[in-house]
Amino acid sequence: MGVEPDIAMRFLGLLLCLCSVAAMADELYKWTDPDGHVHYTQSPPADTSLHAEKVHVAAPQHYDSHLQPPTVYKPVPAGSTAPAVPATPEELAEERAVQHKADVAARKKLFRDQKCQDLREQLLVSQQANPSDPAQEIQDQLAASCSNSNPP
Secondary structure, three states, X not given: OOOOHHHHHHXXXXXXXXXXXXXXXXXXXXXXXOOOOEEEEOOOOOOOOOOEEEEEOOOOOOOOOOOOOOOOEOOOOOOOOOOOOEOOHXXXXXXXXXXXXXXXXXXXXXXXXXXXXXHHHHHHHHHHHOOOOOOHHHHHHHHHHOOOOOOO
């Protein structure tokens, strides 16, 4: 049982296309037209009076997933003459956990500060709209949520 000619021809055609694309991707020409526009093409310009510079394009770099990640070193105090020591995976994980906690705390503070600002604005609008109404509900929310925040 042999390979059908139609499938073999398709495979051959695909293989030729891939090879020609790879070959064309290896060289480019850079040239400037009379108006001063720079062009990059896969063939030199038809006008032979224009100077075309051949540009070599390097093949893309492929990195294997099994390669080791870069070594991360423990911070060394400024002015220290001690050699840098690689950080252990446990130290890196602890550092990431500490940074994550700090990020979460900063986001919470930012959210709280925004909420307090919104409540202050609501209280101001309420007091301007009805000076005799103390807007006690908004004041209570401010007291509960923003007791440690500084007013703007």
